[in-house]
Each structure stands twice: as structure tokens, then as C-alpha cells.
Amino acid sequence: MESSNLTPQPDANLDAILRAAGAPLADDGFSQRVLAALPAPALPRWITWGVPMTGALIGLGWVLNHGASVADGTKALQTLTAAATAPGILIPGAVILAAVVWLSNADDAIPDGSAAVPPAR
Amino acid sequence: MSVSDSDLIARVVGRDDRAAFGELVHRHQSAVRRFLRHLNGGDAAQADDLAQDTFVQAYRGLPLYRGEGQFATWLFGIAHNHYRNQRRRDRRGTNLTAASEFETAAPPTRAVELSQDLRQALNQLSPDEQTAVHLFYQQGLTHPEIAAIVGWPLGTVKTHLARAKERLRSLLRAWNPQI
Numbered sequence A: 001m002e003s004s005n006l007t008p009q010p011d012a013n014l015d016a017i018l019r020a021a022g023a024p025l026a027d028d029g030f031s032q033r034v035l036a037a038l039p040a041p042a043l044p045r046w047i048t049w050g051v052p053m054t055g056a057l058i059g060l061g062w063v064l065n066h067g068a069s070v071a072d073g074t075k076a077l078q079t080l081t082a083a084a085t086a087p088g089i090l091i092p093g094a095v096i097l098a099a100v101v102w103l104s105n106a107d108d109a110i111p112d113g114s115a116a117v118p119p120a121r
Numbered sequence B: 001m002s003v004s005d006s007d008l009i010a011r012v013v014g015r016d017d018r019a020a021f022g023e024l025v026h027r028h029q030s031a032v033r034r035f036l037r038h039l040n041g042g043d044a045a046q047a048d049d050l051a052q053d054t055f056v057q058a059y060r061g062l063p064l065y066r067g068e069g070q071f072a073t074w075l076f077g078i079a080h081n082h083y084r085n086q087r088r089r090d091r092r093g094t095n096l097t098a099a100s101e102f103e104t105a106a107p108p109t110r111a112v113e114l115s116q117d118l119r120q121a122l123n124q125l126s127p128d129e130q131t132a133v134h135l136f137y138q139q140g141l142t143h144p145e146i147a148a149i150v151g152w153p154l155g156t157v158k159t160h161l162a163r164a165k166e167r168l169r170s171l172l173r174a175w176n177p178q179i
Helices: A011-020 A030-037 A045-065 A070-084 A087-106 B005-015 B018-039 B044-064 B071-090 B109-123 B127-138 B143-150 B154-175
Strands: none
Touching (some): A011 B154, A030 B018, B005 B071, B018 B044, B018 B071, B018 B127, B071 B143, B109 B154, B127 B154, B143 B154
16 A cells, blocks of 8 residues: 655544645535525414315304204214214224324434533533 | 524524535535445445435434534434445345545545555454544544444543554554664
């Protein structure tokens, strides 16, 4: 191996050489690319509950306007609940949901920073 | 006076201030990209893709950041996780080299020689020793911070660094009898 014209380096010099070796990288548009890749801004909070609530009120008004009674509504709700909680639907549904959640979290665990210790140099 | 990282983080979490997040990315992009280039054996394109994913995930996970350590250390942890996941997916067994760190600058001849010798010496180290050297010397992290990022016991970090330094010293001496 070709040797260079190095002068004797005490430990302090070796440390300095190693520290100096890492030149900083220019941004070169990297920050802009990251910002462009961020998820779309979240909807205002009032929309997330306001829209379903408005829909529910419109639906209730429509049902009542068409002569349906509260008893009819209760009966329909009971039928839906019974169908959704039947073992043939509930158990596979829960298993699939658990698998989806587990898979989506498996590769993307984000540390909370609690393991990182403040500098103690 | 520049705004602190914690103030910028508070703006991002509280108001979804993307300009503040852009400033955080701008401040830390060099360190994160260099770390990933080191891990990826100098593959700049792949490292930058991983760095981008790292920052996007950091943005999503910012509400989880407790602020107990340096923000940069937290980013390194995410970057290291991304690298491990990508490596697991690739199964290519990428060799770790520290080449990129020494190819970016264009110093005078003597410095080039020194840089080449150092690069060759670093390539003789084990991947773990290279990572320890990179994080300690090039990123300026402490032993406990390195231990937290890569998941090694503190003693292992110190051992890797001591062995790496001893090996570097002996290699550089062997290549130049004057040393």
C-alpha cells in the first residue's frame, strides 16, 4: 500500500484528523424536497366532527320528515348491531384490523427520544 | 439571534408550521445525510432517499418527541431504524465503508494523501467500529448518545472506539515507517 508523507501523529492529532474528515453537505434543495414530501396539512378540527354531525342531523331530519318513528329507527339500529357483532363478522374483522395496525407499525417505529441522553462531555 | 430547535419544534407541533420544520431540516440535513451515506457505503442517492424518509417520519412523530435528548440524536435514531429496515428488505448485506466522508472535499495533495490513507485504514475496521468512529468523531456525539442510537451497551461503544483507534494508529504507522 502506498504510504503518504505523514509526520508522527500523537493521539490528539489522530483525533483532529478524524474530526476534520467529515465535511458538511450543502442543502442543494434537499429541505425543499422534504417539505414537498410531507403529508397534506390536517383538516381543521371542526371539520372532522362538524361534517359527520351535519350529515347525521340531515339524515335524522329526512327520516322524521318521511314519517318514520323513533321505534322504527331503534329497530333498524338493533338489526345493524346484531349483524355487525355476529361472530362470523366480528372475529375476522378484529383479526384483520389488528394485523393491519401491527404491520403498519412494525417498520416505522419512531423513538420518543427518551433513550437519548443529554450530552455529558 | 437564531431560534432554538425546541422553539421550532413547538411551532411545528402546535401550529403545523411547515416553515419551522423546513428550518429544522435545513439545520440537520447535513448530519443525517452524512450518517446515512456512511451506513450505505457512500451510496449518496439511496442515502438521500432514506434521509428524506427519516425527516418525513420525524415530522409525523414530532408530537412523540419528549425533548429529553438532543433533537439531532433523536433524528439519528430514526435514520438508523430506517437504514436497518431497508437493509432487512434488501437483504443485500451492504458493506459498510466510510468512503463518502473523504471524497467530498478537494484538499491539497498532502491532505489528499492523508485522506486516502485514512480512508483505507477506516475500511480495515469492522462495520461497527466504523459506525462508532463516524458517530463519535464526525458527528460529535457522546458515548451515551451513540449507545442510545445504535442500541449497544455503553461499554461496547467505548470498546469499539478504543479498538478502532488502536487499529487506525497501527495501520497508519505500518504504512509509514516514520510514524
